[in-house]
Amino acid sequence: xxxxxxxxEGSYAVAHAVKVCKPNVISAYPxxxxxxxxxxxxxxxxxxxxxxxxxxxxxxxxxxxALIGASAAGARTYSSTTxxxxxLMHEALFNASGMRLPIIMTVVNRALSxxxxxxxDQQDSISQRDTGWIQLYAEDVQESADMVPQLYxxxxxADVLLPAMAxxxxxxxxxxxxxxxxxxxxxxxxFLPAYSPEFVLDTKNPMSFGAFAxxxxxxxxxxxxxxxxxxxxxxxxxVANEFRDxxxxxxxxxxxxxxxxxAEIVIMAMGSVIGTIKDTIDAxxxxxxxVGLLKVRSFRPFPVEAVRSALKNAKVVITLDKNxxxxxNEGALCTEVKAxxxxxxxxxPVIGFMLGHGGRDIPMSMIKKIINKAKLVDKGIFVExxxxxxxxxxx
Amino acid sequence: MSLLRPGxxxxxxxxxxxxxxxxxxxxxxxxxVVSPTGCLEVFxxxxxxxxxxxxxxxxxxxxxxxxxxxxEAALKAxxxxxxxxxVVIGGDGATMDIGLQAISGAFERGxxxxxxxxxxEAYMNTGIQRSSATPLYASxxxxxxxxxxxxxxxxxxxxxxxxxxHSSPYVATASVAxxxxxxxxxxxxxxxxxxTYVHVHAPCCTGWKFDGSKTIEVGRLAVETAMxxxxxxxxxxxxxxxxxxxxxxxxxxxxxxxxFKHLFTMEGGAEEIKKIQAIADWNVKHFGxx
Numbered sequence: 001x002x003x004x005x006x007x008x009e010g011s012y013a014v015a016h017a018v019k020v021c022k023p024n025v026i027s028a029y030p031x032x033x034x035x036x037x038x039x040x041x042x043x044x045x046x047x048x049x050x051x052x053x054x055x056x057x058x059x060x061x062x063x064x065x066a067l068i069g070a071s072a073a074g075a076r077t078y079s080s081t082t083x084x085x086x087x088l089m090h091e092a093l094f095n096a097s098g099m100r101l102p103i104i105m106t107v108v109n110r111a112l113s114x115x116x117x118x119x120x121d122q123q124d125s126i127s128q129r130d131t132g133w134i135q136l137y138a139e140d141v142q143e144s145a146d147m148v149p150q151l152y153x154x155x156x157x158a159d160v161l162l163p164a165m166a167x168x169x170x171x172x173x174x175x176x177x178x179x180x181x182x183x184x185x186x187x188x189x190x191f192l193p194a195y196s197p198e199f200v201l202d203t204k205n206p207m208s209f210g211a212f213a214x215x216x217x218x219x220x221x222x223x224x225x226x227x228x229x230x231x232x233x234x235x236x237x238x239v240a241n242e243f244r245d246x247x248x249x250x251x252x253x254x255x256x257x258x259x260x261x262x263a264e265i266v267i268m269a270m271g272s273v274i275g276t277i278k279d280t281i282d283a284x285x286x287x288x289x290x291v292g293l294l295k296v297r298s299f300r301p302f303p304v305e306a307v308r309s310a311l312k313n314a315k316v317v318i319t320l321d322k323n324x325x326x327x328x329n330e331g332a333l334c335t336e337v338k339a340x341x342x343x344x345x346x347x348x349p350v351i352g353f354m355l356g357h358g359g360r361d362i363p364m365s366m367i368k369k370i371i372n373k374a375k376l377v378d379k380g381i382f383v384e385x386x387x388x389x390x391x392x393x394x395x
Numbered sequence: 396m397s398l399l400r401p402g403x404x405x406x407x408x409x410x411x412x413x414x415x416x417x418x419x420x421x422x423x424x425x426x427x428v429v430s431p432t433g434c435l436e437v438f439x440x441x442x443x444x445x446x447x448x449x450x451x452x453x454x455x456x457x458x459x460x461x462x463x464x465x466x467e468a469a470l471k472a473x474x475x476x477x478x479x480x481x482v483v484i485g486g487d488g489a490t491m492d493i494g495l496q497a498i499s500g501a502f503e504r505g506x507x508x509x510x511x512x513x514x515x516e517a518y519m520n521t522g523i524q525r526s527s528a529t530p531l532y533a534s535x536x537x538x539x540x541x542x543x544x545x546x547x548x549x550x551x552x553x554x555x556x557x558x559x560x561h562s563s564p565y566v567a568t569a570s571v572a573x574x575x576x577x578x579x580x581x582x583x584x585x586x587x588x589x590x591t592y593v594h595v596h597a598p599c600c601t602g603w604k605f606d607g608s609k610t611i612e613v614g615r616l617a618v619e620t621a622m623x624x625x626x627x628x629x630x631x632x633x634x635x636x637x638x639x640x641x642x643x644x645x646x647x648x649x650x651x652x653x654x655f656k657h658l659f660t661m662e663g664g665a666e667e668i669k670k671i672q673a674i675a676d677w678n679v680k681h682f683g684x685x
Contacts, residue, residue, distance in 0.1 A: 058500030069465030
């Protein structure tokens with residue numbers, strides 16, 4: 001049966017996906033470009049289409065804090081934020097993961113201040129890499145929406161119990177109108193079981209959450225979070241397959257390849273730039289170039305084995321990063337890929353390009369330029385990592 | 396046995412331990428407690444032990460009111476709220492300094508919860524640093540008395556008034572030194588629908604420098620000198636005060652504590668004590684204590 005597609009804004013598709021997952025508590029604070037998601041959810045609540053508590057809180061810090069309380073009380077919870085709001089949540093992000101609360105949050109990726117900038121890059125969520133949250137990056141609107149039930153199923157698994165971010169590029173995905181299939185309620189009910197955690201705040205069975213751990217016990221809490229991430233590695237793949245069985249759509253689990261198998265030049269990236277890369281590759285392939293794509297969907301947990309396996313035949317690896325670790329002159333994906341290849345027999349040059357900061361457009365011509373530059377490796381010209389899209393007149 | 400179990404790591408004579416016990420004695424088993432970071436949180440839950448006989452959660456220092464509001468929203472959403480009391484027990488730093496914004500938000504949203512500030516007038520858990528609750532001229536580790544200082548130069552923030560300005564239906568002050576009064580107010584606050592507040596004066600033997608056997612005595616002196624007025628406010632209006640029959644001079648309260656010792660030894664100390672007496676006099680006049 002053909003599915004019915006509708007043309008809606010990306011934010012609406014995500015809000016609708018949240019609605020069919022039936023969260024008990026939503027808590028959020030407005031910040032561009034996340035606003036349309038929470039506005040749409042507020043409207044669903046106002047129209048009686050959601051049986052949930054919708055909390056208008058006074059900051060992102062309280063948004064995540066309220067969900068910590070709600071999740072500990074056994075609720076399915078949701079928030080969405082971006083950029084400064086995510087940075088403001090930083091302290092509480094560690095707390096949510098340390099208490100093993102499976103809160104789901106859409107991060108509408110945006111640049112960080114200063115200078116203030118409301119447009120897309122991925123510095124915000126990348127900077128929360130070590131907070132203990134699962135992070136998946138969406139390629140398009142449909143995936144941004146479909147990630148929501150997938151992440152609930154992964155995060156709420158009793159062997160995982162970690163919070164998760166569904167990352168979608170600000171404006172490029174949040175504000176674009178494109179044809180999507182809105183998630184069906186009946187399929188979502190079939191796909192996503194109700195959340196019934198074993199450990200909750202319940203006066204009939206009192207438990208203490210958030211105790212004080214001294215050096216004799218603290219390490220094992222961290223170790224168990226890491227072990228839960230290892231379980232999540234498997235669950236992300238499993239759930240992607242279950243999602244395909246129920247809804248008929250698939251985006252890869254941890255990673256996804258595009259004309260990858262025979263590719264000598266492999267481009268790695270995360271998020272909406274994947275679409276531009278695919279179009280560029282199609283054009284280059286028709287000209288006989290051996291170029292392929294390795295999409296990284298899961299940044300945390302990082303799919304070390306899957307990446308190693310996917311890169312074993314590559315001659316050159318290009319990483320694209322919409323973020324920078326200032327003082328290292330490279331983006332996070334570049335660092336991760338180099339690190340995961342180091343103790344292996346795979347000896348392939350990894351060239352990092354940083355681009356698209358603060359919303360700077362990434363056209364196909366830029367991807368071609370990067371590929372041409374990477375090909376110079378054969379001639380011994382090798383730049384480890386650089387900004388790809390600097391304006392010479394300002395730099 | 397109290398729902399705050401014995402065997403915790405509180406100091407002998409600890410005001411927080413008394414407060415926690417009185418709160419649970421007043422409210423009983425159908426209570427969920429949220430604690431911000433602080434002494435009470437640390438000494439009651441050294442993992443894997445917990446002194447709490449009711450469900451309890453500690454998240455961070457500055458977010459207890461937001462966490463509590465999320466607990467309340469969750470119970471409502473899942474049809475489990477019924478008569479369960481949701482109570483924050485937080486120190487003065489968590490309440491009046493770092494957590495103030497979250498409290499303002501929670502009270503504005505009108506959640507059905509009770510916030511109890513256990514005010515021992517400084518950051519005791521980190522070693523007696525001043526907070527906005529520290530009274531004038533108290534010597535703390537970050538507002539020490541010295542050759543050119545009488546100690547903390549700032550006045551104590553009027554937190555109950557800030558809460559009353561949020562249209563809270565019930566705001567009260569209490570003291571751990573008046574247990575029946577405190578428990579009555581805690582129960583009334585929790586039984587009142589909406590966000591309610593009880594500000595509990597709590598002498599800390601370690602931070603205020605008095606013997607741990609004198610906690611109640613010092614607490615009573617604060618009330619008897621009008622340094623800590625006991626009152627109730629309903630919908631922003633003072634409806635009840637504890638009258639003082641034979642008000643004592645503030646020196647009696649100050650002398651009982653090491654943190655004010657310098658006022659009695661430094662040149663000019665007597666003049667400065669008059670400024671503290673003026674605070675007590677203002678309390679008497681403002682709340683009609685006599």
